Amino acid sequence: MAKLKLRVATFNALSLSFIGHILTTFLERKPGISVFHETEGSRAILDLVASREFDFGIVQLSGDYPGIDVVPLPSVPAVCVLPLGHPLEKKRVIKIGDLQGQKLIALGRNSPLRIRVDSLLSEAGVTCDKNLETTLAASACDLVSRGVGIAILDPFTVSYYGNTEIVVRQFTPNLPYEIALVFPAKSARPVLATEFEMLVREMMKLEVDALSQSLLISSSCGSSPD
Known part of the structure; x- marks a missing residue:
């Protein structure tokens, strides 16, 4: 008898660690099944x-898309990441105006977070030295x-990175990092996909709570709220 197979795709930030916890737990709960996991960009x-081609995916949410059903997951705010010893380290919260003249490491131009950061900078009239894009x-x-600059990033990646040479601070205005489960539209979901969705919801809530607490602890190390 052929094994039941689940095909799931997740975007890069979740593929570093979070999805590993989910896959491990799911396989422990459902012995005898087969899972194929793909890491791609959200658009792909x-x-x-x-x-x-896949039963479902987890993506960074960025508007409507034809041919899919969207199930939003809990969001977490993007954070400001600084090199250790940076002048802004003394601040508990980094404001958009604090980025004026700073060397800002930008994400790729198709990144939903990059697009929103660029929009905020434009609206606030803030100019940064975007000396590097990745x-x-x-x-x-x-x-x-390595001291190349600062960045506005998702907390999943920052938490996984865990380098002692970086400092994490809250960023305002709040930039919710919104992610969602996506399924093929107008089609019956496999039982395995529904069970996996329930596990993702369960573990995502725990992950978001942990990230929020970690951010509060990290930011409390700053000496100035402004």
């Missing part, structure tokens, strides 16, 4: 799910640790 995942948040973390 939307295409794969819409064409039914498509991977993990690479941005590494570059920050």
